[in-house]
Amino acid sequence: MKRICVDSSSPVRLDKYLMNQLPQLGLGRLNKALRENKIKLNGKKQPLSTRVQTGDEICLYIPDSWLEEPDSLRFVYRDEQVWLVNKPAGLPVDAPEGDSLLARARKAAEGTSAQPRLCHRLDTGTSGLVLLACTDRAETLLTDLIRRRELQKEYLCVTFGRPDPAAGVLGGYLSKDAQRGVVRIVPRPGPTAKPVETRYKTLAVSGRLALLQVQLITGRTHQIRAHMASIGCPILGDSKYGNNAANRELHFRYQALCAWRLYFPKLSQPELAGVSGQTFELPMPWYCGQVQRGELQ
Missing domain, CATH: 3.30.2350.10 (Pseudouridine synthase)
Structure with a gap:
């Protein structure tokens, strides 16, 4: 599980914030994770269009391999x-x-x-x-x-x-x-x-x-x-x-x-x-x- 504490100067869409923080995920994986209930914003499932702001907590219950560079060895x-x-x-x-x-x-x-x-x-x-x-x-x-x-x-x-x-x-x-x-x-x-x-x-x-x-x-x-x-x-x-x-x-x-x-x-x-x-x-x-x-x- 990866926990992200939001730090943003202004409210921003959840999907945009995650794509900026974790570009290796890709929009396809983000949508898949949401469908499978693996993204929680402040403990709850929310649409990717939800706006997040400083102090919010995002938890991603996704395989570590989704965050790796291709061909990497852990x-x-x-x-x-x-x-x-x-x-x-x-x-x-x-x-x-x-x-x-x-x-x-x-x-x-x-x-x-x-x-x-x-x-x-x-x-x-x-x-x-x-x-x-x-x-x-x-x-x-x-x-x-x-x-x-x-x-x-x-x-x-x-x-x-x-x-x-x-x-x-x-x-x-x-x-x-x-x-x-x-x-x-x-x-x-x-x-x-x-x-x-x-x-x-x-x-x-x-x-x-x-x-x-x-x-x-x-x-x-x-x-x-x-x-x-x-x-x-x-x-x-x-x-x-x-x-x-x-x-x-x-x-x-x-x-x-x-x-x-x-x-x-x-x-x-x-x-x-x-x-x-x-x-x-x-x-x-x-x-x-x-x-x-x-x-x-």
């Missing part, structure tokens, strides 16, 4: 060995051609000795923290941390439906259908079914929706999305495992799922001294605040 942390970046929803981590997180990282590394490579992945529709190694040694160390489950990952998500109980640990086995690109949770192991474990806690509820904090204990393909769908609480905006009627009604194009927090253990390797024992956390996505305040139901 660094959370970086040194010569490790990069931690915030991926926007809708951007693939890698792609054979066209825009991707890895392509942006390689562009950012031009003229330096860094050779960024992905240590793990996020689905295209998921936002949040992605870890990249910039050297062979860092890649070996970081991927080993992930393999040993010493790197703890926490997510925030909004589900269509309230989990019962409000907190718990989901188990079972995840079966992957590679041809269809989907997974499902099954009760028994099998040739394609691997054990999965997901811990969740409800932070807030609003009407039909719940805001959850989720910790990955195992890390399988689409694990959180499939696990929440398996208990009747699919993630809002998830077109593969979710409720598409609700997604359209609430104007969610991508899943309301964010890789929010990353914990590094104490590490002895000098290459990882900068991240040793550190916790990195993003601001809550705009939709989390709307659920907490009861504005999204």
